[in-house]
Amino acid sequence: MGKNENKYIIEPNTAEIARLIDQDHIFTTAMGGLFPEDLEPDIPKARSLLNLGCGPGEWESNVAYQYPNLTITGVDIDKDIVKYAQALADVRTLANLVYEVMDIKRGLSFDDNAFDIVNGRLLFAFMDKESWPKLLAECYRVVKPGGVVLLAEYEVTVSNSTVLQFLYSRLYKLLLDQDRTYSVDRRSVGICHMLPRLLKDAGFTEVVSRPFLIDASYGSPCISLAARILKLA
Numbered sequence: 001m002g003k004n005e006n007k008y009i010i011e012p013n014t015a016e017i018a019r020l021i022d023q024d025h026i027f028t029t030a031m032g033g034l035f036p037e038d039l040e041p042d043i044p045k046a047r048s049l050l051n052l053g054c055g056p057g058e059w060e061s062n063v064a065y066q067y068p069n070l071t072i073t074g075v076d077i078d079k080d081i082v083k084y085a086q087a088l089a090d091v092r093t094l095a096n097l098v099y100e101v102m103d104i105k106r107g108l109s110f111d112d113n114a115f116d117i118v119n120g121r122l123l124f125a126f127m128d129k130e131s132w133p134k135l136l137a138e139c140y141r142v143v144k145p146g147g148v149v150l151l152a153e154y155e156v157t158v159s160n161s162t163v164l165q166f167l168y169s170r171l172y173k174l175l176l177d178q179d180r181t182y183s184v185d186r187r188s189v190g191i192c193h194m195l196p197r198l199l200k201d202a203g204f205t206e207v208v209s210r211p212f213l214i215d216a217s218y219g220s221p222c223i224s225l226a227a228r229i230l231k232l233a
C-alpha cells in the first residue's frame, strides 16, 4: 500500500453503510446521548458544528433535528457515503445539514475559527501515528477560541466471544503492520491513552476525558456487529 493511500480498514459498500448505522446506535446509546451530559446546556448556544469522518450521517442528522439553530457540516472521504448522508438529510428536510467529500488526513478545507464544535468519533479506523498530530492541529485551527473539540475513540475490551477476540487479534496486527497503533504491547489500540498528550501538544489547554463502556459479551449487539465485520473483511 502506497504511503498516501487511505487506510480505512473496511471497503465502503452498502453492507458497510448498514454496519455504520448500527454502530452509531450502539455508540450513541453507550455514550448516554448525542453529547456529553455536562456539555448539553451549552449546545443551544453553539451556531456551527463540523463532524469529521461522518459516515452515513445518523449522528449529525439527529443533532440537526434536535438543534435546528446549529449549522452542521459533515465530511467524509467516500463520495457514496456522502451522497447517502445528504439524501438522508434531504428526506428528513434538515436544511441546517450539509456534506462535503474530504480526506481529513490531508487537512480541513475550512477557514480559521470556522466552528463552535468539532466532533470526531472512531477515527482510529483510518488514522495513523503521523496523521493524528496534523489532524489535531487542523482541529485547533478551525475551532473558534472557546469552542470545543469532541473526540470519542476506542480502546478494545476483553470479551467471552471467540468472534470478537479473533477480530481484535487481527485488528492489532493490521494496525501494527501499518504503524498506526500507539500500543506498547500489541494488545491495544492505544489512542485513548495518547489523546490527552496529543491534544495538549496541539495547543488545547483544557483537556477532559470521559470513559464509557460498551458491553461486548457473547450475545450482545456489539458482537453481531463484529461478526458482520468479519464477513465484510
Ligand SMILES: C[S@@+](CC[C@H](N)C(=O)[O-])C[C@H]1O[C@@H](n2cnc3c(N)ncnc32)[C@H](O)[C@@H]1O
Binding pocket: 006, 007, 008, 012, 020, 023, 024, 052, 053, 054, 055, 056, 059, 075, 076, 077, 078, 081, 102, 103, 104, 105, 120, 121, 122, 123, 124, 125, 126
Ligand atoms: C472511521 S468510521 C467513523 C464513523 C462515524 N464517525 C461514527 O462515529 O459512526 C468510518 C467512516 O470514516 C470514513 N473515512 C475513512 N477514511 C477517511 C478519511 N481519510 N477522511 C475522512 N473520512 C474517512 C469512511 O468513509 C467511513 O464513512
